[in-house]
Amino acid sequence: MSEKSIVLVGFMGSGKSLTSKKLAETLGWDMVSTDELIVKREGRAIADIFKDSGESYFRKIEKDIVFEVSQQSGIIVDCGGGVVLDSENMANLKKNGTIFYLSASPEYIYQNIKDQTHRPLLRVDDPQAKIAELLGARQSYYARADVIIDANKPIDQIAEEILRILENE
Ligand code: S3P
Numbered sequence: 750m751s752e753k754s755i756v757l758v759g760f761m762g763s764g765k766s767l768t769s770k771k772l773a774e775t776l777g778w779d780m781v782s783t784d785e786l787i788v789k790r791e792g793r794a795i796a797d798i799f800k801d802s803g804e805s806y807f808r809k810i811e812k813d814i815v816f817e818v819s820q821q822s823g824i825i826v827d828c829g830g831g832v833v834l835d836s837e838n839m840a841n842l843k844k845n846g847t848i849f850y851l852s853a854s855p856e857y858i859y860q861n862i863k864d865q866t867h868r869p870l871l872r873v874d875d876p877q878a879k880i881a882e883l884l885g886a887r888q889s890y891y892a893r894a895d896v897i898i899d900a901n902k903p904i905d906q907i908a909e910e911i912l913r914i915l916e917n918e
Contacts, residue, residue: 751897752823754846754895758891760872760884761830763853763860763900764907771908780825783832786814788898799869808835810849833890845897849911850894855881 752808755772766782773780775793784795787810791798798807812835818826819841826846832838842848853861859877866872873879891897900907 753817754822754824754826754842755808755915756826756828756842756846756848757851758828758833758894759830759851759900760853760858760880760887760891761860761868762865763830763851763852764861764904765827765830767904768851768872768900768907769825769910771807772911773825775908776825778823778825778853780827781818782827783811783814783818784827784829786818786868787829790814794867796867796869796872812838819844819846821845831887832885833893839893846917847896848894850897851900851907852891852893852897853900855884858884 755778757769758814759765769780769782772778787798787807788794789823791810793801795807798810811829811832815828815832815835815838818824824844826842828842832842838879839848855877862868862871862880863876870883873878896911898907
């Protein structure tokens, strides 16, 4: 298997973090989460960054972090759901990595996130409608990944499929 990084993109709640952990365990590779690195750098929660500094500030820090993690290879990169919106982020991530889009349905995503409250973009009256709206608006960005994986299934199966694809490369 090549030593390119494995980069996971996809909507909030599509299983990127759990799949990253599973892949890191199985391969014995390091994993990084862009959200976690942002929180560490800023010393505050993502919801507070959005609230106090705005989304564009968050996207700027996110872009710096994506650039830094893109310099490494042989790691698993768990990307925040909006990383795909910046074409330079995608170009940087492709240099040393293979980008997998975990594609989940709005219904599946809603089931996964409905009891969670930490995501600022989904703190709205009707999160289900917001998921469908954002997912629709982002579809063409997610489609720029190298590989699209049907993520409406258990984490172990998603991870197995990614490994199978990489082994056959
Ligand atoms: C976002 C997704 C979040 C986080 C931020 C914005 C988005 O990451 O980066 O709340 O724009 O989709 P997860 O996909 O890990 O929840």
